Amino acid sequence: MNEFTKISKNNLIKENQILIQVLGICSTLAVTNNLRNTMIMAIGVTLVTGLSNLTVSFLKKYIPRKVRMMVETLIIAFYVIIVDIILRAYLPDVSKALGPYVGLIITNCIIMGRAEAFAQANTPLISLWDGLTAGAGYALVLVIVAFIRELLGFGTIFNIRIMPKSFTPWTIMVMAPSAFFIVALLMWVAKSMSLKAGGKK
């Protein structure tokens, strides 16, 4: 199998960052009650993961081991601030809606995880691809969670009313605890599926 397809498959399904590796949980809980914010967060994380992987991979030969993680954090912060500045300058409404969440991309463990686990040992192009697909795997789970939460919590999808007027919104879905339940259920499904697949072999 082509290395690029293999990486995509691993990152999207088999080794999904949230469901299997249990990384990036904090933002999964925090920004998934509204699909629009979730999409922007997912795009932000995907771009930052890809680009920081690319940069770490380019610089890896020159980075002293002792300050390796500090330099990675610097690179990640660099891209996150760029995303923040661009949103504030060109998409002020989106920036307002996301508030402090953009800055919090820095603390997303997936980005550091990919930089450490992949970019440190691979060439730039494939590292970029790995980062982008890892971000896409994260985005996939986030969108599923947000879909359920926004539908039940507000009765809307992308702020458009879907549920009938008589529907009573579930306040719990708007709050972070509901994401715990949904993510746990998704993990359960993912785990049992991978166990089944493993059993067949």
Place this chain on the structure above:
Amino acid sequence: MNKEGKFYTILFSFITTFVFVLLLSLLNASTIQRIQDNERLFKIKAILKAFGVEYKNDQEALSNFEKYVKTKRINNVDLYYITSDAQTLYGIVFNGSGLWSNISGFISTDENVEKIVGIEFISQAETPGLGGRIEEEWFKNQFRSEKLVNGTITIQIGGTGDYDHENGKVDAITGATQTSKSLERIINDHLSILRDILGVRQ
């Protein structure tokens, strides 16, 4: 040079930090004007909305602001006012801490500070979906032409909107009691600041 040596490590850290921060400052410097314009425009729109002045686009918002809204600085507070046919409306920017964040916005009243004309938010970072809903139209509409009772507004728990504009009461957001309570305090504090500036008694 020894890659793991002290000298190289310090030099490398210094140079990478320098380069990345330099690039960021350049980006920041090249967009700062745009960002400030955005923020100013946002504030202007909030002021216009709170005064009930309509506009169709950003350009019109700016020109209407220039045309109708005047400012005066009293006691270190910027007082905004707008004179229409029969009356003058006054307003100030308010600021205060909510549950998580600083809530800022604009409130406008009639000349005797007996009735709220409108309220708009400029920035807030309350819980999205709960406290964050203070920016929703139904919530803000409760304040439109609301008569003050004893010079204050009361945000009462529960409900889906109190549109009786004579009772000085609006409904809080369900599940966001702390934000609603803070907002009540912020608004009442600023109403009394506005009264001081205008020299009216309640």
